Amino acid sequence: MKTLLPRILTKKDDPDSYKAVEELDEVLRNAEEEGIRNIALTGPYGSGKSSVLNTLKQDFKDRRNYLSISLATLQSGSEDNDTGEDESKNSDDKEALNRRIEYSILQQLIYREKASTVPNSRFKRITYFTKKELWGLVLWTIGFIIAFFIAFEPEFAKVDSAYEWLNWGKVNSLFDFLAMGYMLFCSAYVIKYFVQGYSNSKLNKLNLKDGEIDIKEDNSIFNKHLDEILYFFRATEYNVVIIEDLDRFETSDIYLKLRELNQLINESEEIKRHITFVYAVKDDVFDDEHRTKFFDYIITVIPVINPSNSKDILKKQLSEIGLPNNTISDDDLASIAFFIPDMRILTNIVNEFQQYREKLSKTGQPLNMTKLLAMIVYKNYYPKDFAELHRRKGKVYACISQKKAFIEIATKEINDSIAVCNKEIQAYKEAKKWEIVELKKLFLVSLLNQVNSTAVSIRISNQYYTIESIATSDNLFNDLLTQESVSYHYLYNYNSGSASTTSTRINVKSVYQESPYFAKIQLISIEPETLKNRLNNLNKDLRTTSGLKLASILLKYPKVMASDLYMNLGLSEMMNIFLIEGYIDEDYYDYISYFYEGLISPADREYILSIRQLQTPEYNRHIDKIDNFAKELRPNNFITESILNIELLDYFTSNKSRNSKISDFYDRMVDVIETTSKRYDFLGEFYISSHSPGAFLVTYYESRLSSIWKDVIALPNDEKKNNLIISIIQFGGDLNDEIFNWISENYLFIHSQYAYIENDRLRFIIENATFTALMAGNAPLLNNVISEYSYIITKDNLCVVLSTVYDKPETTVQDITLDNIQNCGNDDVKSYLLDEDNFSTTFDCMNIQYNNESLESIEFILNSNLPEDKKRQFLMGQECRRENIIGLTDEQAMLMYECNLIVPTWENVSILYEKYGSNISLVLNFIKSNCDSLSIEKSASGVEKEIELFDLLFGSNEHLTFDEYVSLNKAFRCDVEGDEYLTTLSKERFELLLRNRKIPFDKENIAVLNGTERLSTYLIFWNKKFIENIDWDYMLSAEVCLVLLQSDRFSTEEKLTIIRKAQYPVTQNNESLSNIVLSIFSENLDGISYTIAELRSLIKQSSLLVPKKIIANHVLIALDYNENEFIDVLQSIGDPSFTAISERHKKPKIDKTVPNLELLKTLKNKGFISSAKDEGEYMRPNYFKS
Known part of the structure; x- marks a missing residue:
C-alpha cells in the first residue's frame, strides 16, 4: 500500500521534479541579496x-x-x-473568511513553539507540569518557607525545644545568610515571572463615572x-x-x-x-x-500526472500491486485514467482497487477488472452517488433503472430507420425498373435488326406485341427468352403501309446472354447490397435490442442519449462515459458487495416471475446469475414457449451431463421447441445470439435435417429464413444433394453469410458445391471457390474470377481474354480454365474481339484442340506476330499466314511462296494485308524468290490495286527482261515500272514492245538511249511516230533522226503524222530527209497551210520550171489564193505574210508570174502576156 502523504523526491527516481527543489533552494540562497x-x-x-x-x-x-x-x-x-453558494461574493463573508485564515496562521505561529520560547506571548495556554516539575515546585516553596523561618524567626512559629536543639551558636549566622540568599533568589524568579506576565497587557476599555470608553x-x-x-x-x-x-x-x-x-x-x-x-x-x-x-x-512545478500520461502511471501502479499487464486493455485504461488528474487520488484509487479485488475475489465471484477499476474511480470522485448506489438511488442507478424505457426509445428509432430503409429500397426499385425497361428496349431493337430491321411486333403465345409492351412486362420478356425462333410482323412497303408476317430461327436466350445488355440488366436487377444489408441488420437489431446491455443501447442508438429522459438524469461526464463504455452497468452489484451463493439478482427474479405468468418469451433476455436462476425453475415452467431463452438453452446444453435435473430441463426445452409455433423464430434467433450455437444445433439437426430443410425453404424470404439456412449449412453435418444443389444456385447467399460460417465448414461446402453464378467482392470466399474449381465456366463467372485475382472490380466481359487468364498469377484459375476438357467452354466465354493477345496466347490456341474455325476466329485480327514459322507444323504455319500473324518480311513472304505458292490467294492476301510493312525500299532485294514474287505481283493487273502496286514496287531491285506481260499491263502499271526503271532499255524489251503502243512510252522514257541506239530494230508505226514526234523529250534534231529512221511510208495516209513531219521540216529545211516526190505527197496529206507553203516553196525552188508541176504544187497547198494563181488568169489578193511573200518571190523567179504588185495591205500577182 502507498500512503497519500507527499513523498520525498530523489534525483535518481524523480530527476525532472527534483529540478524544482534545486531551483527553489537556489532562489532562497540568493533571496536576501536579491531582495x-x-x-x-x-x-x-x-x-x-x-x-x-x-x-x-x-x-x-x-x-x-x-x-x-x-x-x-x-x-x-x-x-x-x-447551498453551494460562494460566500466570497459577499464582502462581509469575505472579511470573515480572511479573519479566520489570519487567525489560523497566527495560531500555527504561536502554538508551534513552547511557552518558554515565547514567554511574553499574550496567547495563554494550559501549563502542564510533569510530576518531577510539580514536586520541584513544591520543594522550592517549602524551601522558601523554611528559609523565611530561619532568617526571621517569627514568634508565632517559634518552638522552644526546636530552637534549643538547632541553636548552634555562630554557625546559625551562616544559615541565616544562606536563607536570605535563597529567599532573594526565589523573589527574583517570582518578580521576573510577574514582569513577563503583565508586560504584554493592553488597555482595551476605560470605565468612568458616567460611562465607559471602548478603545478596542x-x-x-x-x-x-x-x-x-x-x-x-x-x-x-x-x-x-x-x-x-x-x-x-x-x-x-x-x-x-x-x-x-x-x-x-x-x-x-x-x-x-x-x-x-x-x-x-x-x-x-x-x-x-x-x-x-x-x-x-x-x-x-510541472505536474507528474496529466490526462496524457495518467494511463501509464496508473498502469505502472496497478502492475506494482500484482495486476497482470494485459488484464485491463490500454484503451480502457486510457478512458478511465483520463479523469484522474491528481497523483494522490490516483494512489488512493489503486489502494482501494487492491482492497476490493482481494476481498471480492475471495468469494469466488468472477470479476471484470476493468469494471472494478472504473467503479473505484467513480467512488473516489462521486462518493455520495456511490453510497446511494448501494440503496438503489443516485444518478447512476437512475440511469440503469431506466433501461426498459431506453429500449422502447431504441425500438422506435429502429422502426423509424426500417421505414426509411424500405422507402429507399422501393425508390431504388422504381428508378431501376425504368432503367431495365430501357435496356430491354435496346436489346429488342438489336434483336429485330438481326432478323429484319422493318419488324414492328413480335409474336409471343400466339399474339403479337410491340417492343414497348414486351419491355415493360417481365412475363412477356421471359416468355420471349424461351423461344427458339422469332415470329414477327414487318412492313415491306412504307408508302402503302403493306405488312407481312414471317419467322426466323434464332435462340433468343443465347443472343440475349451474349448481348451487352444482359450483364447490365443483371447488375441493376440485384437489390443494392448496402440497402439490403442495412435492412437485414435493422431487423436483427429489432429482435436483439431487448437483450442488449445498457452500454450497447446507449452507444448504438443516439436518440436514447439525446432523449429528455436521459438528459434529465444530470449525469457527469465521467458517469456518462463509464455508462456508455459499459464500465458500470447492470451487474454493478458484483463490484460493490459480496457474493452469496444462491442469490439471484432483482432482474432475474422479475424474469422468473414473467415465465411463471406465461408471458411472451424473451429470447435474448440476459440472466445475471444463471446457476441460481436454474435452481429456481420448476418442471411446470416448461409447458409453454415462455421458457424459451437463449442463455438458458446454452446453459442446459453445456451442463446437461452434470446432473439429471439439468438434463431433464434440457429435454423439456427441446420438447417445447418441437411443439411451439415459434419453433423457427427461436431457432433463428438462437443461431444469431447464442455464444455456442453449434453445441445444441449439431445434435438437434442430426435426425431432423431433411424435414427442417423443407420447412425452412418454404418460409418467406426474410432475415429469419436466412439465419435458419446458414445455421443448417453451418451445423447440419453431412448435407444432402438437395441442400448442395440449392447452395450451388445461391452463391449470393453464401457471399452475404460468409462471416458466419467457420473456415472448416466453409471449405466443406465449397468442395461439394458448384456455383452457377458468382458475385464480386469477398475475395477470401472467392479465392476458396477458385482454388477448389467450384464454379461453372460462364462469362459472368469469369468476370468475377478475373476481377478477384486482378483486384479490379470494374472487370467486364471485354476483359475475358486469354492473356488475362494466363497472366492472372493464379495457378488454380489457369489450370481450371485452360484444362483440355474445359478450354472449349472457356473459349466460348472469351472476348475474341480483343486483338492484342500475346504470342504465348496465340501459340496456346495453335496447340489447343479447338476446331480450326474457332482457332481462325481467335487468331484473325490479332496484332502480335510471330517472327517466323520455325517450329510450326504446315497446318499451323498456313493458319498463321492466313491470319496474318507472321511478321511481314520478304523472307517470310518468300517462304510462304515457296511452301504455298500454289495457293496464290494466300500469298497475295498476306502481301496485301502487310503492304505498308513490305513497302520499305529495297526490302525484297536478295530474297530467294525475289524474281518470282516480282513477276507475280507486277506482271498482273489484278493481283494488286494500283496503290499497292505503287507502294510495293520500290521494295524490289530486279528488272523486267523481255517478259510478255509488258504488253498486257495497264498503262499506269507499265508507266510506273518504267518510271522506277524496272524496264531497262534493251533489245529484249524492245522486241516485246515492238508493234505495241507501249513502245512510244518506252522510247520516250529512254529517249537518250533510243537516239543513241537508233539503228536497232524498231517497229516505228505511224501511231508510235506520232507520239514520239509530239513528245517534248526529243529535240528537233532528234526528231529529224526519228523521221529518218521511220522513213516516209509511215506517214502515208496519216494526216496527223504528216502535219507533225511537215512542221518539223518547215522549221529545219536543211534536215529534210524526204525526196521531192515524198515532200509533194506529204504536202497533199497535210492540213497545215503555213508549213505547206514553206515546203511548197522549198519544192518549187528544187524543181526545174514545169508549168504543170508548178500548178500541181500550188494546188496541193490548199490555199484558194494560190489555187487562183495556178489558174494564171486571176489576180487574187495575197496577204503579206512571210511564207506568201517567199512563195510569190519563187514564182516570179521561176517565171510562173511576171511580178507581184504591192497594193498596201496585200499583194496581187501579174502574169506574162501570152
Whole structure:
C-alpha cells in the first residue's frame, strides 16, 4: 500500500521534479541579496508542490530554518455553505473568511513553539507540569518557607525545644545568610515571572463615572496581533515561512495582507534578519499580471500526472500491486485514467482497487477488472452517488433503472430507420425498373435488326406485341427468352403501309446472354447490397435490442442519449462515459458487495416471475446469475414457449451431463421447441445470439435435417429464413444433394453469410458445391471457390474470377481474354480454365474481339484442340506476330499466314511462296494485308524468290490495286527482261515500272514492245538511249511516230533522226503524222530527209497551210520550171489564193505574210508570174502576156 502523504523526491527516481527543489533552494540562497521576500511555488492541484517543499526541508535543512504553515484543515467558505453558494461574493463573508485564515496562521505561529520560547506571548495556554516539575515546585516553596523561618524567626512559629536543639551558636549566622540568599533568589524568579506576565497587557476599555470608553480596534487579526507576530520572529530563528493550501479559499485579499506582513517583518529593527515567505499555490490564484506584481519570484512545478500520461502511471501502479499487464486493455485504461488528474487520488484509487479485488475475489465471484477499476474511480470522485448506489438511488442507478424505457426509445428509432430503409429500397426499385425497361428496349431493337430491321411486333403465345409492351412486362420478356425462333410482323412497303408476317430461327436466350445488355440488366436487377444489408441488420437489431446491455443501447442508438429522459438524469461526464463504455452497468452489484451463493439478482427474479405468468418469451433476455436462476425453475415452467431463452438453452446444453435435473430441463426445452409455433423464430434467433450455437444445433439437426430443410425453404424470404439456412449449412453435418444443389444456385447467399460460417465448414461446402453464378467482392470466399474449381465456366463467372485475382472490380466481359487468364498469377484459375476438357467452354466465354493477345496466347490456341474455325476466329485480327514459322507444323504455319500473324518480311513472304505458292490467294492476301510493312525500299532485294514474287505481283493487273502496286514496287531491285506481260499491263502499271526503271532499255524489251503502243512510252522514257541506239530494230508505226514526234523529250534534231529512221511510208495516209513531219521540216529545211516526190505527197496529206507553203516553196525552188508541176504544187497547198494563181488568169489578193511573200518571190523567179504588185495591205500577182 502507498500512503497519500507527499513523498520525498530523489534525483535518481524523480530527476525532472527534483529540478524544482534545486531551483527553489537556489532562489532562497540568493533571496536576501536579491531582495526576494515572496516566492510562489505554482502548479495545478496534485502537481507535487508539497513533495517539493518537503524534499527542500529534508535535503537542505542545515541551510535555513523552515516554518511550515498549512491551511489544509481549515474549512473554506464554500465548504461551509450547504447551498453551494460562494460566500466570497459577499464582502462581509469575505472579511470573515480572511479573519479566520489570519487567525489560523497566527495560531500555527504561536502554538508551534513552547511557552518558554515565547514567554511574553499574550496567547495563554494550559501549563502542564510533569510530576518531577510539580514536586520541584513544591520543594522550592517549602524551601522558601523554611528559609523565611530561619532568617526571621517569627514568634508565632517559634518552638522552644526546636530552637534549643538547632541553636548552634555562630554557625546559625551562616544559615541565616544562606536563607536570605535563597529567599532573594526565589523573589527574583517570582518578580521576573510577574514582569513577563503583565508586560504584554493592553488597555482595551476605560470605565468612568458616567460611562465607559471602548478603545478596542476592530481590524484584521494580523494588525491586531502584529506585535505578537514580530515578537515571535524576534524570539525564534525562522527565516523561511512556507504557507500551503492557501489557494483553496479563492480570495486574493489574504495574499496582500501576507505581503504587507512580510514587509513589516523584514523592515523591523527588532528582528534584523531576512525572512522569505514561500507560497504553494495554484497557477490561477491571480488573474493576468497581478500574480507577477505580488510575488517576487515564481517557480513552476510541472505536474507528474496529466490526462496524457495518467494511463501509464496508473498502469505502472496497478502492475506494482500484482495486476497482470494485459488484464485491463490500454484503451480502457486510457478512458478511465483520463479523469484522474491528481497523483494522490490516483494512489488512493489503486489502494482501494487492491482492497476490493482481494476481498471480492475471495468469494469466488468472477470479476471484470476493468469494471472494478472504473467503479473505484467513480467512488473516489462521486462518493455520495456511490453510497446511494448501494440503496438503489443516485444518478447512476437512475440511469440503469431506466433501461426498459431506453429500449422502447431504441425500438422506435429502429422502426423509424426500417421505414426509411424500405422507402429507399422501393425508390431504388422504381428508378431501376425504368432503367431495365430501357435496356430491354435496346436489346429488342438489336434483336429485330438481326432478323429484319422493318419488324414492328413480335409474336409471343400466339399474339403479337410491340417492343414497348414486351419491355415493360417481365412475363412477356421471359416468355420471349424461351423461344427458339422469332415470329414477327414487318412492313415491306412504307408508302402503302403493306405488312407481312414471317419467322426466323434464332435462340433468343443465347443472343440475349451474349448481348451487352444482359450483364447490365443483371447488375441493376440485384437489390443494392448496402440497402439490403442495412435492412437485414435493422431487423436483427429489432429482435436483439431487448437483450442488449445498457452500454450497447446507449452507444448504438443516439436518440436514447439525446432523449429528455436521459438528459434529465444530470449525469457527469465521467458517469456518462463509464455508462456508455459499459464500465458500470447492470451487474454493478458484483463490484460493490459480496457474493452469496444462491442469490439471484432483482432482474432475474422479475424474469422468473414473467415465465411463471406465461408471458411472451424473451429470447435474448440476459440472466445475471444463471446457476441460481436454474435452481429456481420448476418442471411446470416448461409447458409453454415462455421458457424459451437463449442463455438458458446454452446453459442446459453445456451442463446437461452434470446432473439429471439439468438434463431433464434440457429435454423439456427441446420438447417445447418441437411443439411451439415459434419453433423457427427461436431457432433463428438462437443461431444469431447464442455464444455456442453449434453445441445444441449439431445434435438437434442430426435426425431432423431433411424435414427442417423443407420447412425452412418454404418460409418467406426474410432475415429469419436466412439465419435458419446458414445455421443448417453451418451445423447440419453431412448435407444432402438437395441442400448442395440449392447452395450451388445461391452463391449470393453464401457471399452475404460468409462471416458466419467457420473456415472448416466453409471449405466443406465449397468442395461439394458448384456455383452457377458468382458475385464480386469477398475475395477470401472467392479465392476458396477458385482454388477448389467450384464454379461453372460462364462469362459472368469469369468476370468475377478475373476481377478477384486482378483486384479490379470494374472487370467486364471485354476483359475475358486469354492473356488475362494466363497472366492472372493464379495457378488454380489457369489450370481450371485452360484444362483440355474445359478450354472449349472457356473459349466460348472469351472476348475474341480483343486483338492484342500475346504470342504465348496465340501459340496456346495453335496447340489447343479447338476446331480450326474457332482457332481462325481467335487468331484473325490479332496484332502480335510471330517472327517466323520455325517450329510450326504446315497446318499451323498456313493458319498463321492466313491470319496474318507472321511478321511481314520478304523472307517470310518468300517462304510462304515457296511452301504455298500454289495457293496464290494466300500469298497475295498476306502481301496485301502487310503492304505498308513490305513497302520499305529495297526490302525484297536478295530474297530467294525475289524474281518470282516480282513477276507475280507486277506482271498482273489484278493481283494488286494500283496503290499497292505503287507502294510495293520500290521494295524490289530486279528488272523486267523481255517478259510478255509488258504488253498486257495497264498503262499506269507499265508507266510506273518504267518510271522506277524496272524496264531497262534493251533489245529484249524492245522486241516485246515492238508493234505495241507501249513502245512510244518506252522510247520516250529512254529517249537518250533510243537516239543513241537508233539503228536497232524498231517497229516505228505511224501511231508510235506520232507520239514520239509530239513528245517534248526529243529535240528537233532528234526528231529529224526519228523521221529518218521511220522513213516516209509511215506517214502515208496519216494526216496527223504528216502535219507533225511537215512542221518539223518547215522549221529545219536543211534536215529534210524526204525526196521531192515524198515532200509533194506529204504536202497533199497535210492540213497545215503555213508549213505547206514553206515546203511548197522549198519544192518549187528544187524543181526545174514545169508549168504543170508548178500548178500541181500550188494546188496541193490548199490555199484558194494560190489555187487562183495556178489558174494564171486571176489576180487574187495575197496577204503579206512571210511564207506568201517567199512563195510569190519563187514564182516570179521561176517565171510562173511576171511580178507581184504591192497594193498596201496585200499583194496581187501579174502574169506574162501570152
